[in-house]
Amino acid sequence: MTDVSVQFNVAQLVQGAEMAWPSANRLLGVEFAKRITSNIWDWPRGESPRDIVDTGQLRDSYDGRAESPTVWRHTWATRYAMAVHEGAVIGEGGGRWTMPARPWTRRTLDEFDFAGAFAKIAAEMMRRQTRGL
Amino acid sequence: MTARELANELETFLADQLGEYSWSGGFKRPAVNVGTPAADVSVSGLEVIIDVDPEYANVPLNAHTAIIRELPVRFIPHDGAEAMVAIERVMARWLTSSPSTIPADERLGIGKQYVLRVRSS
Numbered sequence: 415m416t417d418v419s420v421q422f423n424v425a426q427l428v429q430g431a432e433m434a435w436p437s438a439n440r441l442l443g444v445e446f447a448k449r450i451t452s453n454i455w456d457w458p459r460g461e462s463p464r465d466i467v468d469t470g471q472l473r474d475s476y477d478g479r480a481e482s483p484t485v486w487r488h489t490w491a492t493r494y495a496m497a498v499h500e501g502a503v504i505g506e507g508g509g510r511w512t513m514p515a516r517p518w519t520r521r522t523l524d525e526f527d528f529a530g531a532f533a534k535i536a537a538e539m540m541r542r543q544t545r546g547l
Numbered sequence: 548m549t550a551r552e553l554a555n556e557l558e559t560f561l562a563d564q565l566g567e568y569s570w571s572g573g574f575k576r577p578a579v580n581v582g583t584p585a586a587d588v589s590v591s592g593l594e595v596i597i598d599v600d601p602e603y604a605n606v607p608l609n610a611h612t613a614i615i616r617e618l619p620v621r622f623i624p625h626d627g628a629e630a631m632v633a634i635e636r637v638m639a640r641w642l643t644s645s646p647s648t649i650p651a652d653e654r655l656g657i658g659k660q661y662v663l664r665v666r667s668s
Contacts, residue, residue, distance in 0.1 A: 494652045500662045502649050503596055503623055508586030512598060513655075515619065515662075524605045 422544070430540030432483070437539075438532035439486040443478040445526045446488060449518040458514065466498055466516050488519070548667040550581045550597045550618055557595055557620075560640065564633040566592020566625060593628040596621045602664065617644070617664035630661055642666040 450473050453464050467473055475492040490499075501515035558565070558579050566578040568588045578594040598619040606613045620637065622630040634646050644664040651659045 493650055494655050496647060497649045497652060497655055497657060500647045500649055501598070501619060501621075502655065502657045502660060502662075503583060503621055505656050506658075507589070510583045510586075512583055512596065512621070514598070514600070515602065520604065 426543045427540045430543035431536045433539045433543075434532055434536035435484075435486065436480060437535050438528065439478060439480075439488070441531055441535075442522070442526065442528055443476065443488060445522045446518060447473060447476065449522045449525075454521075455516045456514065458511070466518065472498060548618070548665075550599060550601070553618055553620070553665060553667070554579050554581050554595075554597050557597075557637070561593075561595065561633050561636065564593055564629075564636070566590060566594055566628055568594075591626055591628075592624075593630055593633060594623040594625060595633070596623065601667070604664075616667050618667050619662055619664050622646075622661040622663075623658065624660070625658070634661055634663060637665070638663065 451465050451467055455464060455466055456462050457464060472490055472492050472495055475490050475495065476488070477491060478486065478488045481487045497513065499515065499517050499519065502513050504511055504513050558577050561579070562577065567575045568578050568580070568584055568590055569575050570588060578590050578592060579597075580595075581597050582599040583596060584590070598621070602617045602619060604615050604617055606615055620643075622634055624630045637643060638646070643666065646661050646663040649657065649660045649662065651657060
């Protein structure tokens, strides 16, 4: 008698999930950019709500890259990025004012289902890895 | 806890760390305030400013998401004053976020300052 068997290697699934990690993080980077460029931030002065693009320096300073196979770093390398994110007391002497925090990373992570996005991409990658098995 | 209540507590709790607000008439008081002080006030040493408006943050729990209320507390050292002693003391006394360092930036017109968020129910 000849048995019918299907050999299935879990390493294929794991590899599929690993392949999803960069894609999910690139998607998260796009979501961060959307929050920076959308008119969703309250400003105490002038037009409000508006975006936090200003000169574009903050938006353009973004870099997202793998630091290791399991860690992805999203960075905004502008000197005033932290001041925009956390807010700051602006000016010296009289007429100082507090620029409120515009925490685009926290807002994105609150609104964007990163785990769900990762799961969807991983499922597709795993399907490809196992060729529909 | 309101921003004003926290300011009152900090005035006592950080008494030996705080700088001074000075008015032209000679009146002085510890440099802790809710919002930025009036334009005619000068400041020296470590200044602590609590934002007028609280912030709200989502915290994922096991079965649901909790919304917590936080008061941003800003530590602004003037004249080379030290801020970390006060920051660490506040972190040990209240439930807070990690402190963030905001570097000086000429374009924005800011000196180096720190912010941490005190959770308040």
